[in-house]
Amino acid sequence: GESVGLHLPTLSVQEGDNSIINCAYSNSASDYFIWYKQESGKGPQFIIDIRSNMDKRQGQRVTVLLNKTVKHLSLQIAATQPGDSAVYFCAEKLTGGGNKLTFGTGTQLKVEL
Amino acid sequence: GAVVSQHPSWVICKSGTSVKIECRSLDFQATTMFWYRQFPKQSLMLMATSNEGSKATYEQGVEKDKFLINHASLTLSTLTVTSAHPEDSSFYICSANTPRSQETQYFGPGTRLLVL
Numbered sequence: 001g002e003s004v005g006l007h008l009p010t011l012s013v014q015e016g017d018n019s020i021i022n023c024a025y026s027n028s029a030s031d032y033f034i035w036y037k038q039e040s041g042k043g044p045q046f047i048i049d050i051r052s053n054m055d056k057r058q059g060q061r062v063t064v065l066l067n068k069t070v071k072h073l074s075l076q077i078a079a080t081q082p083g084d085s086a087v088y089f090c091a092e093k094l095t096g097g098g099n100k101l102t103f104g105t106g107t108q109l110k111v112e113l
Numbered sequence: 114g115a116v117v118s119q120h121p122s123w124v125i126c127k128s129g130t131s132v133k134i135e136c137r138s139l140d141f142q143a144t145t146m147f148w149y150r151q152f153p154k155q156s157l158m159l160m161a162t163s164n165e166g167s168k169a170t171y172e173q174g175v176e177k178d179k180f181l182i183n184h185a186s187l188t189l190s191t192l193t194v195t196s197a198h199p200e201d202s203s204f205y206i207c208s209a210n211t212p213r214s215q216e217t218q219y220f221g222p223g224t225r226l227l228v229l
Contacts, residue, residue, distance in 0.1 A: 043220035103156045
């Protein structure tokens with residue numbers, strides 16, 4: 001079946017380094033992607049989104065890259081801070097699937113001091 | 114903008130009782146709200162899509178009679194877990210679309226349910 005998955009369940013980085021969180025998706029019909037950050041015991045927080053007609057989008061300290069050829073999505077966090085420690089989820093929306101989102105399995109980002 | 118609240122933030126109940134969880138969009142009107150369930154260290158699983166003024170659309174495997182959803186206004190959706198059992202213990206999270214973006218979902222803070 002179709003799925004959205006992440007390569008790494010846990011990512012540890014040093015404070016100040018850049019982080020890259022990856023996500024593989026299998027449905028070529030997806031036309032919209034979102035990255036969410038979820039801290040322990042809280043709801044997911046919107047970080048950044050990208051449409052399938054784009055391959056890169058930048059926000060504040062974050063960049064999302066979309067490679068439709070290999071169905072790969074990544075989230076880059078510049079100068080990672082302790083407050084970035086959380087679980088990060090990618091989510092995809094299927095074209096014609098209403099506005100439902102399918103979530104990936106999540107990556108735990110740990111920032112070491 | 115796009116603030117979503119949930120109440121209560123946590124609840125403990127006895128097996129067999131019913132629990133109601135409220136989801137509110139505070140600064141916008143949401144025609145569509147979504148209900149998710151999340152078990153520890155797992156991803157979010159969509160339970161149902163709630164549209165204002167109409168019946169909710171449930172995902173496969175989600176019991177309609179057990180998880181009652183009501184979306185009576187553009188700012189409020191409720192999820193009632195009927196005859197709760199310990200296996201219903203989970204983190205329940207709602208989300209909503211904004212009028213400006215029908216695709217982006219903004220999430221509430223979640224409700225932790227523990228059924229004894």
